[in-house]
Amino acid sequence: MSNTSKWLLLGLVLLVLAAILPAEEEEFTLLPGFGKTCRIGEDYAFVYDFDKTPRMGTSILRIKLFDGKGRKATDLEIIGQSDMPSMRGGHASGDVPFKLNKKGVYLLPVNIVMPGEWEIRLIFLKDKSVIQRARLIFNV
């Protein structure tokens, strides 16, 4: 086999692997933390926090979205999925759309039913297309 065809074959194998390997964890970028600026490419950024320190019961996750120039933006759709990583699926919320309040803040009620580590996955959509997947972790 010539060198060229070996490289072509290697490239092909890598492409196939990239397509079939489950890359779900990496697909959801781990976010830096409450109150920190999280970028979505060049065109958007956001900060997130809870209305109060999350504890048993319902806590509200808040996201403030900005455009590339730092102005408030409300033109994206955001979907949240909460669950406990240690018992994946045990308390999975499924896809829950954030709701915009009058001040243009995105809100998601999160039902915390057990102490421990929780994860919320975020999916950002523009015109029905996913432009970002991210996840945040916190402890109760």
Ligand SMILES: [Cu+2]
């Ligand atoms: Cu649990």
